[in-house]
Amino acid sequence: MMKVMLIILCLLLIKGLEYSFALNTIRVDSLEQIISSLPEKNKARKLIDMAGLCLYSLPQKSIYLSQKAYELATKRNNKIDKIEALRTIGVAFFIQDKYEEALKYYLKSLKISKQVKDENQVAVNLMNIGTLYSAWKKYPVALKYYEDGLEILKKNNENKGLTKVYNNIGMIYLICDKYNDALMSFTNSLKISTMLKDSLGIAHTLDNIGIVYSKKGNYTLALQTMEKALLISERSSDNQGTALTMNDIGEVYMKKKMYEKALFYFEKSLIILKKINDKNAMKICYENMLKVNFASNGNDKFHDYFKSFIAVSDSLSLEENSKQLAELQVKYETEKKDDEINILSKEQKIQTLEISKQKNFRNYLIISVFLVTILVFVIYSRFLIKKRSETTLQKMNQTKNKFFSIISHDLRGPINALFTITDQMTKRFEELSKEEILTSSQKLLKSTENISILLENLLQWSLSQTDRLDFKPAKYNLHDIVVKQISLRITTEKKINILCHISPDVFVFTDVNVLKTVLRNLLNNACKFSYPGGTVEIFAENKDRFYEVQIVDAGIGIKPEDIIKLFRLDVKHSTIGTANENGTGLGLILCKELLEKNGEKIWVESVIGNGSIFKFTLKKNDIC
Template structure:
């Protein structure tokens, strides 16, 4: 036992000293070293799994020696390949592709087949991630041709599997399965358990896309068993992600969530951004199927952010499409339409007709080469069978021509029908949007009339009373009436100010100027401004906000938001009531809660509070109904400051407004 401990101790010390020496030399004083020595250190760091340090050293090597004519071209090509891997691991897909093209240019100059094969396979992978399937397909085709000449069967299996994945993305599932099974056969012949596990997972993915879920789960369980046996944590995460997605489709949401969360933890621990984006999307889909729309929305947005960071266009499309569906379920049709427009814009550029033609060319070339190899080893019987087949083909030429003409005519008629149908759909949608805009315009004018009515009527009534009874009024009466005129004019000015701000906001002239704002002094000032109104109704207003609670927002907009909400609370709270203002600061956002003991709001009216398409005069329970124009402006300003607002209420139990705003500047 003591010997084992000593052995472990000396081994650990050796690795520590080696790592320290390698990394410290990467940081200081190696400018006099040759590029060969630096590459040796990079390889050593990678063997010790110190990939970040290896990346640092690779970047610095290229900065010093990339432009030296004396630098070994093979070594320089290897350095560029390593740099592309580093960019890929950092989620910088575009930068990775740019560096790969430099590496491939050098490999072509020196005619190094091995480096060309590595470069093309990596280019195929990065291009596929970026959604450029045409470039990815071409790169894998080049790698397959080179590896076939080199008899590099393991690499042939990798390229065949990758080409199958692109067929799967193009929804050509039978062809995808053909390539997957070819790749699996090579892996089994080589008895490569790692590759066998991956190939079975690829086959499962194709069966899942074909909705053959039983076969898909069977292959995934076989693959996961191999990955567990090999103790390959990352690929165990891939399999659990695939299984979780299938369980969601089958309606077993709890089992799906268990698998997906386990996969997410693995990918986050290993900082695999692309896979993290995929599994977050699958978790969002699982939540949406469970009708848990808020959690679904959060996961989709996280997945979309990572996909945009890494240039993962395929996952960007998937997130945008599913976000559009989610917003339709939430009846937020404007957001649903916006997400769908973004999805269509990316989708239309992802797969061109040129890619289809190149795919066909490659298929013909690949099949021809395969047949030539088979012909070289065929016996006489195979040749006779081929001759009979050719004769049969000649006999059916006439029939084939007739069928082709009929298909062409039917296709033309169908195409014209579809064009006409799409035009009718567009016209109907345009009419619907026009009617909706007219309805919204009418309701907007109703809102303005409702909120202007009370102040203007008050002006008229007070001024009429003063005018008709001037001789009989005492100084106290005059002071009271002029005070009422002052209060009414201030309310009217505040409303008109809000209206002008809203108009500037929707026309794009009002741009938020965010800053760090401490909440406690802001609310204390607002409460002082509103205290005359509160005192007139004998209301108590308490501010329970600790020092140091912040938000990152536009100060003027935030003042307008909270002033409107507090004014509404005073307006709808009976005498001797209370209003409380509280805050809860978390890591990236702060939640502000404004509650009152007012008359409350009916549940059916809550969804209408922030919708400009609803008549505010129908909301509320008091004689003075309506939240007024202010809440629409609050919603507009909170959206511009990347926040959220929601309300909770029951008639007779008061109302709680919750506002969530960021407390840090977005990175």
């Protein structure tokens, strides 16, 4: 599924498939004769080229040739040839999953690269080491080497290399479930591939971006992106890219439980994979088709899929056995152990006969294990569904209780206040002075504002709870929106001074309605707990990938034990303001829900007697 570029900036010149095949069949003693016949001046370089031709098919033979090249390069003090010979040995060990040995040769190659101050060679070695640590699942170390190499490639405008490195970094973030970081890396790769008009690179990166959206649960965007990748791959006649993207699209439809469409794409992918004989991808495709068949309760093709899956698996196992035998053959030829080769050859023949005899028994055993696994899976799934239903029901009860609490108590208070004021003004209108009328009108206005805010919060919260809130993030000027929200506030007898310190050139990528709701509630909260004549200040601190918005007041502050209650739906918490203002506690809960659904976060820092700082994040427009 994930098409990771494991070895970047290939080391070697390919002379042709015919020459490569011929080299793979040459014995070690014959290689010695070829080496001795090569011109002395370019002998090391020719050996490195020969090592590259058999690097993937016979890595042990590649190591033997590279070691000879290193000896010759050392004699002639040719450091570039030494760098590439050591790196080729490292790649050969890496292909065999011998990571410690590979790392040893990579580091030697890197050391010489730095000594001769060859930045291109340094970058290649850094990328190879990053790839090794990634395969080793040591992702923080891998990222360190990738980022060091990235700086060199940026400096030298090596755009082709940059696209591959950004993709590799994106894959690490994807594996580590850091989807926003992965999306940013893939987006950087896509920009460069687009600039280079690299169709294959564009298609490859779009498919990776689609995988990120799929992981995030945004299947619509995942399918749109993958379909773009598929169209480009088909136009570029990239059969492998086309097949793998079709498989990825099928997996998205499988997640959406649209099994007919999923099966359609898996079958189309399989047709191409059979043509190009990509058995590893075929195995994955058959496995997905089995999953679809099981999930959709189909049984008409289950036996055919399972039989094909077993056949491909057997074929891969035999090819791997043959490759391992060829590798051992080269190793023992080098060490003069022909007798052991004969033993291995006999063991392979015996193994082939044993496979033939035991095939039926093994198939029955696999089917039995598979059926038991299905049974366990069904039982466990039902348990999870029941547990999830209980959790959902509990949350719904909390939501219902909170709603009725607001309706029965918090909403009734402001409405009663409104009724009392209007009643008094009506009955005593002739007796009231202008000052008393003005005071009553101000109270009436404030009470109406409180009801309006509460009703708006209830509406937003109910839409959020039922997933009917339509998020439409776009580019907005943060300064303008904050100033507008300040101007909309109604002046009260507390006469709070609100100051905006945000630069006019700050742009964010967010949903404007979410931002307005959050600002309205946080400003209302800050004024509520500020002393009369106090000041509320608003800042936006520039972080690496986002802005941190801060709303600062010098009010009464919050106790540490109360801070943990602020954003919780299951805890009833509301504090009287400095002018005896009441509250529901719903505003902060709503802020947290809206920001988190928009991919942001909110928190508070406070000291009793010194005020509070409510902070929340907003994405920068330039990385979205």
